[in-house]
Amino acid sequence: xxxxxxxxxxxxxxxxxxxxxxxxxxxxxxxxxxxxxxxxxxxxxxxxxxxxxxxxxxxxxxxxxxxxxxxxxxxxxxxxxxxxxxxxxxxxxxxxxxxxxxxxxxxxxxxxxxxxxxxxxxxxxxxxxxxxxxxxxxxxxxxxxxxxxxxxxxxxxxxxxxxxxxxxxxxxxxxxxxxxxxxxxxxxxxxxxxxxxxxxxxxxxxxxxxxxxxxxxxxxxxxxxxxxxxxxxxxxxxxxxxxxxxxxxxxxxxxxxxxxxxxxxxxxxxxxxxxx
Amino acid sequence: xxxxxxxxxxxxxxxxxxxxxxxxxxxxxxxxxxxxxxxxxxxxxxxxxxxxxxxxxxxxxxxxxxxxxxxxxxxxxxxxxxxxxxxxxxxxxxxxxxxxxxxxxxxxxxxxxxxxxxxxxxxxxxxxxxxxxxxxxxxxxxxxxxxxxxxxxxxxxxxxxxxxxxxxxxxxxxxxxxxxxxxxxxxxxxxxxxxxxxxxxxxxxxxxxxxxxxxxxxxxxxxxxxxxxxxxxxxxxxxxxxxxxxxxxxxxxxxxxxxxxxxxxxxxxxxxxxxxxxxxxxxxxxxxxxxxxxxxxxxxxxxxxxxxxxxxxxxxxxxxxxxxxxxxxxxxxxxxxxxxxxxxxxxxxxxxxxxxxxxxxxxxxxxxxx
Numbered sequence: 001x002x003x004x005x006x007x008x009x010x011x012x013x014x015x016x017x018x019x020x021x022x023x024x025x026x027x028x029x030x031x032x033x034x035x036x037x038x039x040x041x042x043x044x045x046x047x048x049x050x051x052x053x054x055x056x057x058x059x060x061x062x063x064x065x066x067x068x069x070x071x072x073x074x075x076x077x078x079x080x081x082x083x084x085x086x087x088x089x090x091x092x093x094x095x096x097x098x099x100x101x102x103x104x105x106x107x108x109x110x111x112x113x114x115x116x117x118x119x120x121x122x123x124x125x126x127x128x129x130x131x132x133x134x135x136x137x138x139x140x141x142x143x144x145x146x147x148x149x150x151x152x153x154x155x156x157x158x159x160x161x162x163x164x165x166x167x168x169x170x171x172x173x174x175x176x177x178x179x180x181x182x183x184x185x186x187x188x189x190x191x192x193x194x195x196x197x198x199x200x201x202x203x204x205x206x207x208x209x210x211x212x213x214x215x216x217x218x219x220x221x222x223x224x225x226x227x228x229x230x231x232x233x234x235x236x237x238x239x240x241x242x243x244x245x246x247x248x249x250x251x252x253x254x255x256x257x258x259x260x261x262x263x264x265x266x267x268x269x270x271x272x273x274x275x276x
Numbered sequence: 277x278x279x280x281x282x283x284x285x286x287x288x289x290x291x292x293x294x295x296x297x298x299x300x301x302x303x304x305x306x307x308x309x310x311x312x313x314x315x316x317x318x319x320x321x322x323x324x325x326x327x328x329x330x331x332x333x334x335x336x337x338x339x340x341x342x343x344x345x346x347x348x349x350x351x352x353x354x355x356x357x358x359x360x361x362x363x364x365x366x367x368x369x370x371x372x373x374x375x376x377x378x379x380x381x382x383x384x385x386x387x388x389x390x391x392x393x394x395x396x397x398x399x400x401x402x403x404x405x406x407x408x409x410x411x412x413x414x415x416x417x418x419x420x421x422x423x424x425x426x427x428x429x430x431x432x433x434x435x436x437x438x439x440x441x442x443x444x445x446x447x448x449x450x451x452x453x454x455x456x457x458x459x460x461x462x463x464x465x466x467x468x469x470x471x472x473x474x475x476x477x478x479x480x481x482x483x484x485x486x487x488x489x490x491x492x493x494x495x496x497x498x499x500x501x502x503x504x505x506x507x508x509x510x511x512x513x514x515x516x517x518x519x520x521x522x523x524x525x526x527x528x529x530x531x532x533x534x535x536x537x538x539x540x541x542x543x544x545x546x547x548x549x550x551x552x553x554x555x556x557x558x559x560x561x562x563x564x565x566x567x568x569x570x571x572x573x574x575x576x577x578x579x580x581x582x583x584x585x586x587x588x589x590x591x592x593x594x595x596x597x598x599x600x601x602x603x604x605x606x607x608x609x610x611x612x613x614x615x616x617x618x619x620x621x622x623x624x625x626x627x628x629x630x631x632x633x634x635x636x637x638x639x640x641x642x643x644x645x646x
Contacts, residue, residue, distance in 0.1 A: 174355040
């Protein structure tokens with residue numbers, strides 16, 4: 001096919017524009033890959049000369065920051081388990097049972113999802129956690145995250161489960177399975193791709209969150225990475241770019257690893273069952 | 277095997293009456309088809325036998341037990357679903373053996389049994405495949421194998437063949453018929469395909485809007501449809517229905533309509549009563565009972581040729597009477613149908629079915645049971 005001159009021009013223009021936008025998005029990532037290995041890294045992009053691991057060695061020597069990674073892991077995994085388990089059971093019930101007004105329940109939950117974990121609710125959350133006596137504990141952070149993420153997780157999963165034919169569990173029950181057996185043997189494996197999506201989404205949310213742990217925690221040895229990263233700022237508040245870059249890279253690795261693991265093991269599928 | 281009985285069963289969804297006060301009994305070893313258009317309550321009835329729906333009122337018995345409120349798992353029944361409901365994460369062996377797994381059988385034992393059943397159904401060499409890796413016909417047989425793998429009192433089928441293509445459907449239908457003869461199973465089979473019902477059932481329950489219109493052996497449904505609804509639903513193509521004016525001439529009944537003159541029908545008390553009310557009658561004639569004739573025949577239906585379809589062993593000739601009503605004839609001779617505009621057909625008076633103004637069949641006097 002031959003393009004007319006204006007068409008050709010339009011296509012070149014579009015490609016150039018797309019390339020410029022792409023570069024704008026790529027620049028921070030390129031910085032992110034190079035800076036940690038550069039002993040004199042600044043905010044500009046520079047190819048390390050020479051390449052060095054010195055930044056990482058310094059970061060590994062920072063006990064507070066390293067402890068932060070472990071704390072992030074505890075809070076994220078704890079929150080994810082709670083969210084995934086509770087959301088699966090709740091969404092399954094909402095999808096399969098015949099409670100009157102269940103769709104209203106779902107939409108009210110969705111509405112609240114953005115409120116509960118939001119900044120607006122920080123003061124009441126603080127007061128509740130404080131009066132329950134959970135201040136400065138991992139449990140507090142995990143519970144607040146679970147509460148905040150659950151409605152959306154339920155909403156995602158309910159939609160997913162709605163798309164799975166009821167006949168799976170029905171055939172299991174007719175064949176002699178109790179409802180609990182039918183759920184674990186048949187429904188749960190079919191829902192799993194949906195649960196995986198929720199797990200990844202919840203993990204990324206908790207792993208990257210700053211405000212909630214910052215407010216609910218006091219002790220240094222409970223702070224997650226998102227808070228501990230501030231130990232790479234000088235007392236005047238200016239970032240130590242070299243160490244910050246190295247720590248950021250380490251901090252992002254678990255999320256990348258989770259994505260890779262999930263897409264290798266399950267694939268990101270948003271459908272379930274066999275198409276008839 | 278066991279019998280199944282419905283006692284005044286009603287099921288409502290909100291304000292909608294899916295099933296209205298139906299009662300029937302399926303004897304031990306009978307193969308019953310619930311036949312009707314979508315929304316007639318046939319699937320709801322089946323699901324109530326399975327325990328997947330609970331009746332709003334009434335009682336359901338399986339054998340001597342009242343199962344109305346029993347959980348499906350405690351009913352000792354099997355069911356084949358329209359979408360097969362094969363578990364996508366299990367291979368065929370585990371799919372077929374699942375009922376044995378929940379019964380606590382050992383792995384060796386249940387895989388051995390699954391293999392036996394799968395061999396009978398000719399899917400024995402696919403046992404390591406996943407359901408997504410086999411064809412639709414094989415999926416259908418897998419779901420059948422899962423229903424047959426354990427001892428069961430009643431076998432339930434929810435349109436099990438409707439997702440198959442025409443050729444496979446015939447094959448599977450023949451197999452089900454063979455299975456029924458072989459096992460003598462009690463079965464309740466839901467379908468909207470009248471040919472399936474005719475081929476498989478020992479008795480057919482024709483349902484319409486939540487009620488059973490007629491519950492009889494296939495041959496009776498076919499020859500003596502209780503209402504115009506049944507007559508329209510059974511037969512392919514369905515029975516021709518022609519509104520007619522009836523008069524009594526001497527000892528015979530005469531029927532007239534546009535393009536229709538029928539002079540040789542016996543009179544019965546039912547016909548006299550229907551004529552006495554002054555309302556019209558409906559003449560029903562099956563397409564296969566019409567043969568080519570002339571306008572001078574004693575029982576004559578005529579009109580303008582509308583369509584002439586050659587089906588191989590037979591022809592479907594459709595013609596339009598003067599008032600626009602269409603009549604279809606199924607002609608089994610090799611004779612070329614006259615391509616002339618006007619065609620006339622004749623039929624034996626014994627093959628005429630008459631319905632009154634309410635759509636109920638008018639029986640002949642002294643009718644013997646079929």
